[in-house]
Amino acid sequence: MIPHPLLSMALLLMWLLLNDFTLGHLVLGSVVAIFGGWAMASLRPDKPKMKKWYLLPKLFLIVFVDIIRSNLAVALLMISGKRRKQTSGFITVPLEIEHPTALAIMAVILTSTPGSAWLAYDERRKTVLIHVLDLIDEEQWIENIKHRYERLLLEIIE
Structure with a gap:
């Protein structure tokens, strides 16, 4: 459900630090954090194979x-x-x-x-x-x- 939990937590924390700590901002920040984690997961490139x-x-x-x-x-x-x-x-x-x-x-x-x-x-x-x-x-x-x-x-x- 949350592919990058640390990133999502950091986004939520940043959202709450930049805005007032209210229930509405907590919910909206959580939604932004979850979608941010999903977006990052879709941008993940293939891992290179290191020969040497x-x-x-x-x-x-x-x-x-x-x-x-x-x-x-x-x-x-x-x-x-x-x-x-x-x-x-x-x-x-x-x-x-x-x-x-x-x-x-x-x-x-x-x-x-x-x-x-x-x-x-x-x-x-x-x-x-x-x-x-x-x-x-x-x-x-x-x-x-x-x-x-x-x-x-x-x-x-x-």
Whole structure:
């Protein structure tokens, strides 16, 4: 009846904290909490099958180092101001990944790295549109994404 009891209880508690504690708000909050739990249950994606889960720390380390390096590069770009010509642009990267969880992880990686943002995924063409703040070599970006992230994700997730 209640697929996510903790979520439903948290929703009810939040409802009561945001509104007056009356019998009507208790009933209405309970209805909202139960429907919220049902909605969350219908959004639950399939669990990925991890082929080589032991490669996850390697992926996390690569992403962590790339985020630090990218933060420094963006900070230097911002500090230098107009002295250096910025060449931001859009690139289309062909992907081999098809699993929704792997695609979501790839989107988080690319968006959490400062200076790049995942904009759109074309399921038909299996390509992703990415905005890059400092685009100097498009082919280098595509090669980095495919070899640093996609290759590892293909190994980790079926």
